[in-house]
Amino acid sequence: MVRVYPGALRRLQDFVSIEALKNTHADHIVQAAVSKLRLMNHELYELAETFSSGGQIVKERRLEPDENPVKIQLLWPRVAGHIMDNAHRTHYHFFLRKKEVNRKAGAWFECSSPNPIDSFLSTFLQQPSSREYPDLCNLPDLNERTLLTNLQQRFTSGHIYTYVGSILIAVNPFKFFPIYNPKYVKMYQNRRLGELPPHIFALADTAYHSMLSERTNQCIVITGESGSGKTESTNLLLHHLSELSQKGYYATGLEQGILGAGPVLEAFGNAKTVHNNNSSRFGKFIQVNYKENGSVYGAIVEKYLLEKSRIVSQAINER
Numbered sequence: 001m002v003r004v005y006p007g008a009l010r011r012l013q014d015f016v017s018i019e020a021l022k023n024t025h026a027d028h029i030v031q032a033a034v035s036k037l038r039l040m041n042h043e044l045y046e047l048a049e050t051f052s053s054g055g056q057i058v059k060e061r062r063l064e065p066d067e068n069p070v071k072i073q074l075l076w077p078r079v080a081g082h083i084m085d086n087a088h089r090t091h092y093h094f095f096l097r098k099k100e101v102n103r104k105a106g107a108w109f110e111c112s113s114p115n116p117i118d119s120f121l122s123t124f125l126q127q128p129s130s131r132e133y134p135d136l137c138n139l140p141d142l143n144e145r146t147l148l149t150n151l152q153q154r155f156t157s158g159h160i161y162t163y164v165g166s167i168l169i170a171v172n173p174f175k176f177f178p179i180y181n182p183k184y185v186k187m188y189q190n191r192r193l194g195e196l197p198p199h200i201f202a203l204a205d206t207a208y209h210s211m212l213s214e215r216t217n218q219c220i221v222i223t224g225e226s227g228s229g230k231t232e233s234t235n236l237l238l239h240h241l242s243e244l245s246q247k248g249y250y251a252t253g254l255e256q257g258i259l260g261a262g263p264v265l266e267a268f269g270n271a272k273t274v275h276n277n278n279s280s281r282f283g284k285f286i287q288v289n290y291k292e293n294g295s296v297y298g299a300i301v302e303k304y305l306l307e308k309s310r311i312v313s314q315a316i317n318e319r
Ligand SMILES: Nc1ncnc2c1ncn2[C@@H]1O[C@H](COP(=O)(O)OP(=O)(O)OP(=O)(O)O)[C@@H](O)[C@H]1O
Pocket: 172, 173, 174, 175, 176, 177, 224, 225, 226, 227, 228, 229, 230, 231, 232, 233, 275, 276, 278, 279, 280, 281
């Protein structure tokens, strides 16, 4: 079996497996892969042998049409992958690439280091559903151990979000991931839940479009222990909702007003605790009101259960 990775040609497909013999030519494998990936005209494509380290392709070589990928594959050194961490793991792969006239086949060339945001996007989009389960409902054996192992494996690969049907689990990374920029806002617009890898924007998008199509109120409940990321998640949801509503004809600065209210409330109602440097010491219910055309016309924030007792006494190391 020869695994052919489509990379940027088919973002949501990890690889296709092609049955081949030792003397099968590269162009035959290209033909089979192109047909499995439902791409047009196999003559536009060729195979590239790539060498990657720590998840980045560092060099690659275009194969001549009459080379034998199976023989090449047998020469690749075997790596004891399980004892190395991701950052040091090296791999050889076959990628399907568009032919480039000025690219000489047969020679290795160094790949220029990609923009970190774009390279993160490609790792983000490659979440193979057969290994890591982006939706826990698809786990073949669902119990507490498999569920936690899957969440941990996804987290180690940098995937902090996981679905359980229409519920989203977010594991707080306590570090910034470049997955909230306008590229992601755009990518998640008008997509079915589950069509793309799990993301908080997908929830906001589903709620917004369900509101418009079903003409009923939508509700998102965010829950978790202190420091788990509820406030950040709320802000991300509001951010996406405000981006969506700005497509309305009568968009105003209201969206900015709603987003801007957060820090003011936090200034009064947040405090440092041992669990979280910026812990919300109150609960809140945010209601965003829309016009029929999908633009925002106002919002109401209701606060409840403010922890007033900390005004007169706080635990050690708290404020
Ligand atoms: N998606 C995220 N990406 C990166 N960092 C995050 C993310 N979510 C949360 N964090 C980090 O975790 C910290 C705690 O998150 P947050 O204040 O949202 O928790 P919380 O659940 O609202 O806590 P509390 O219940 O105490 O108010 C944030 O200050 C931020 O540093």
